[in-house]
Amino acid sequence: MKLYKIGYSKINNKGLFANKDIKKGTRIINYVGKIITKKETERNPKFDNNKAIYLYNLNNRYDLDGNFSYNTARLINHSCDPNCEVDGKGLKLWISSIKDIKQGEELSYDYGFGYDEDYKQFPCKCGAMNCCGYIVREGSRWRINKKFRKRTSK
Numbered sequence: 001m002k003l004y005k006i007g008y009s010k011i012n013n014k015g016l017f018a019n020k021d022i023k024k025g026t027r028i029i030n031y032v033g034k035i036i037t038k039k040e041t042e043r044n045p046k047f048d049n050n051k052a053i054y055l056y057n058l059n060n061r062y063d064l065d066g067n068f069s070y071n072t073a074r075l076i077n078h079s080c081d082p083n084c085e086v087d088g089k090g091l092k093l094w095i096s097s098i099k100d101i102k103q104g105e106e107l108s109y110d111y112g113f114g115y116d117e118d119y120k121q122f123p124c125k126c127g128a129m130n131c132c133g134y135i136v137r138e139g140s141r142w143r144i145n146k147k148f149r150k151r152t153s154k
């Protein structure tokens with residue numbers, strides 16, 4: 001039995017949902033696609049910011065184009081309070097749970113988008129208590145609102 005199923009999401013269009021209770025630290029599904037250079041990403045209208053984006057940032061030079069029907073993990077939405085993360089090395093990527101997840105809960109991870117001049121093009125509808133309003137990675141959310149700044153004890 002698969003750990004996930006496709007469904008309609010309150011966040012955006014389709015999403016993936018837990019098909020049964022999932023323990024923290026479980027590898028749920030592979031994220032697969034085709035490797036492309038960031039130059040191609042910038043040139044190709046398929047990756048316009050005003051369309052749904054199915055891209056995974058591999059490193060400074062390469063992205064993984066995940067926009068293929070065989071990549072079911074492409075349907076996972078972003079949340080500012082995610083229950084999953086992407087882990088793995090190179091092209092062997094897994095979506096793994098970082099919390100215990102109850103059957104029926106939507107799976108989500110932090111898309112890790114940087115904070116740049118385009119951030120307002122990606123409003124976030126995750127509905128989490130700590131949502132900063134935009135799809136921006138956790139470590140950069142304080143740039144949008146200082147309340148997200150992490151205090152470090154001295």
Ligand SMILES: C[S@@+](CC[C@H](N)C(=O)[O-])C[C@H]1O[C@@H](n2cnc3c(N)ncnc32)[C@H](O)[C@@H]1O
Nearest residue numbers: 012013014052053054074075077078124125126
């Ligand atoms: C990889 S797709 C996720 C699957 C998408 N919901 C679908 O039905 O195809 C990424 C796109 O989903 C939407 N999305 C994902 N997370 C979102 C969020 N937290 N708030 C608003 N839109 C989101 C954005 O349009 C984003 O470009």
Ligand SMILES: [Zn+2]
Nearest residue numbers: 080124126131
């Ligand atoms: Zn959010």
